[in-house]
Amino acid sequence: MGSRAAEQRVDARQLAAGMDAEGVRNVALTWVDNAGITRVKAIPVQRLAAAAERGVGMSPVFDVFTSDDAITQSDDLGGPDGDLRLFPDLDRLTTLAAQPGWAWAPVDRYDQLGQPHPACQRLFARKMTERATAAGLDLRMGFETEWVVTRAPASLTPAPEDEFEVLDYPCAGPAYGMTRIVELSDYLRDVTEALTLQGIEVLQVHPEYAPGQFEVTTAPADPVRAADDAVLVRETVRAVSARHGLRASFAPSVVAGQVGNGCHLHLSLHRDGTSLHRTPDAEWGLAPDAVSFLGGILGALPALLAIGCPSPASYLRLQPSRWAGVYQCWGLENREAALRLITGAPDDPDGGQAEVKTFDAAANPYLAVGAVIAAGLHGIEHGTQLPAPERGDPGVLGVRERARRGIIRLPSTLTEATDRLEKSAPLHEAMGKVLHGAVLAVRRAEEDHFAESDPDEIAAATRWRW
Template sequence: MDKQRDFVLRTIEERGIKFIRLWFTDVVGTLKSVAIAPAEVEGAFSEGLGFDGSAIEGFTRAYEADMLAQPDPTTFQILPWRGEIDPTARMFCDITTPDGQPAVSDPRHVLKRTLAKAADRGFTFYTHPEIEFYLLKSSKLKNGKPEPVDSAGFFDNVPGGTAHDFRRRSVRMLEDLGISVEFSHHEAGPGQNEIDLRYADALTTADNIMTFRTVIKEVAIEQGVYATFMPKPMSGQPGSGMHTHLSLFEGDSNAFYDASGHYQLSTIGRQFVAGLLKHAPEITAVTNQFVNSYKRLWGGDEAPSFVTWGHNNRSALVRVPLYKPNKGQSARVEYRALDAAANPYLAYSLLLAAGLKGIEEGYELPAEAEDNVWELSDAERRALGYNQLPASLDHAVSLMEDSELVAETLGEQVFNYVLLNKRREWKEYRAQVTPYELESNLEIL
């Protein structure tokens, strides 16, 4: 770590960095930033940077407000969109109390704690997200609706289109930040795009997702458009998910791979999937944390609504892909409920905890769903034992409230804050009179 600190200090001097942004994330998943001068960096490394935690969503109660942001030198990167005028860099921070203890309310620490539990069992947790978002002409509505930048569809090539230039610029910027991109393409909705990040350990991925959202917003501003990660910005069009491929490694070997297993999935892999399925309903208030998230989950367009798994079944909640048969390193499972607005630190903590629980308890994997689950009747789904994901944020919060797994993984303070915050959001939403109600009822009632 000392070598890494020396490297940061040397780079700041050699590259003429004028500002260093210290980044961290609140419980809701909003990126926070405070800029310091180069002369302050050494002190921040040794002593941290003090701030009032009670002003940050979910961080502390007023009587324990003092917090320290401790920059992680391994996350140092120069921000490419700042250019050569006043060059600026960033580092992610771990949040601690004044006596040096990790802050229980820091989402990054929640994930580190869960990863440490996996490490105690000999596992490293890798994640590979496919992040969808919409490009709109503006954040302003036109005739009450968002206006996308194009009317293209899945994998469409749009000569001279905004999305091409946008993706090229975004991918280049992400690569400049040390974030490897695997694919980028136009998605199914008008103005909808997807960029897939290469797999990395879950903590790196979560940091990368927070950086990714910032890059996408910055490139949009630069190009005179607006980017949104809202799960379902337009009715009748696909929502924006963040399907994530998950795998556990034991050293250099993929714990999910067994050449003789069904779909080459090992017993550990099957138990992990069984854990995801069993605990999916109670973690959904975190993986899908907004009122709007449930418009995506229950709006069709391949979003999963039912707790099932399958191989090539895109209506299933968990998919077991077989991209490269007999290539053990690529064995993984794909969780499809997660949306692009989730707090990645908390969401990945709970996905890992659910999978580990399946391994620890030896959960049995239920039968695979081979049909399109959406096309079955309610009676057929019941007969097949397919439970559903929560239908609303209210439903999700009530399931989470009773979950030992979520309470234990998040810790008391984060758990209580998420419940409080989401209850408040539901209460405010429930009080709204929507355009749908006025259009449907005003003239006939």
């Protein structure tokens, strides 16, 4: 850490001086906990060099925070003891376009002796990316972020327990309709402009299905940067919304019974500059390693749900025939399959990708990319094959027909998904005992907290947590 810290200090001083001259006064240093909440410590910009050299202190107890800010414990984490150091990644230091006077940087977490914190999710994502690189794979990933926007109430005081919040949508146009863009054109312009100014390439933004719902898709990047981008996109949308007198929710289920917010993960595999989705004469265009990588993801999906769908609210969204991918199958351009293969334009040599449909924005994006990579690499190591692709909606098939085709319903509760994660030897090995145990502890605590809650109560309680 010594030489690294010295280099960081010099870079940080130069960066801080430039930012100070541009009017930046504070830097938000963020990490994402195992409940998917973005936590923060902020420092004056003049303290950036000190933070780069020595880190900023924080308690390891945040790894066992739940979405409602309760604290549970695992075998290794919990309680008031201990300290960690947050080290900002200066390569991602970004002036925030929608928060004048502020900058942002994600952090890596180390102990006071300079050793990597075994439960640091960002370091886990980097470790899995390095494993993929060692296997000769270049992975590109990206997230589609969905959110619902409402008018901010005059008071943010929660409604009485016997009342439910009435959401005031600022746009009333039809799903996917141009009307919504017309009604919120200034807002959406500011969202895309802020993201662009922050160095995030926006591929598209459009109205989605549910009332007040939109989606933004950003360009693919290496897995760690993709997870960083997911955090920055969400907080930028939140900031722009506030400046417009609006409030954004990224919760899996904003209103129980309606289509919820997903956060689909896209990925593509390359080797030596060549796409493994464009192999001539190969079935589905996939090179053997791409088949096995995707086969590994498909096989691990029941356990991966505890990573990518980490809240009881997630399972309100995961309903058949809603394009959420609730059956363990894959398909070519099939939006009802949990794993969708996107073939891309035939004349695009770099085209082709896969999409994990099930994930939502309650997920820690670093955990999501790391766990998916681990599952894919396990598939390559064991030569896992893909079954035949499915066409159409598995939800309309009878139980016997799904059984005949080997189509299995993915876990329908967080309890079931957590049980599968607990038994997943490949994910336990990849995550390590401390991180794996902390995730399980948080999931069990979320289950217990909402055990007696009905869907409306779950949606209301989690609506503004993400």
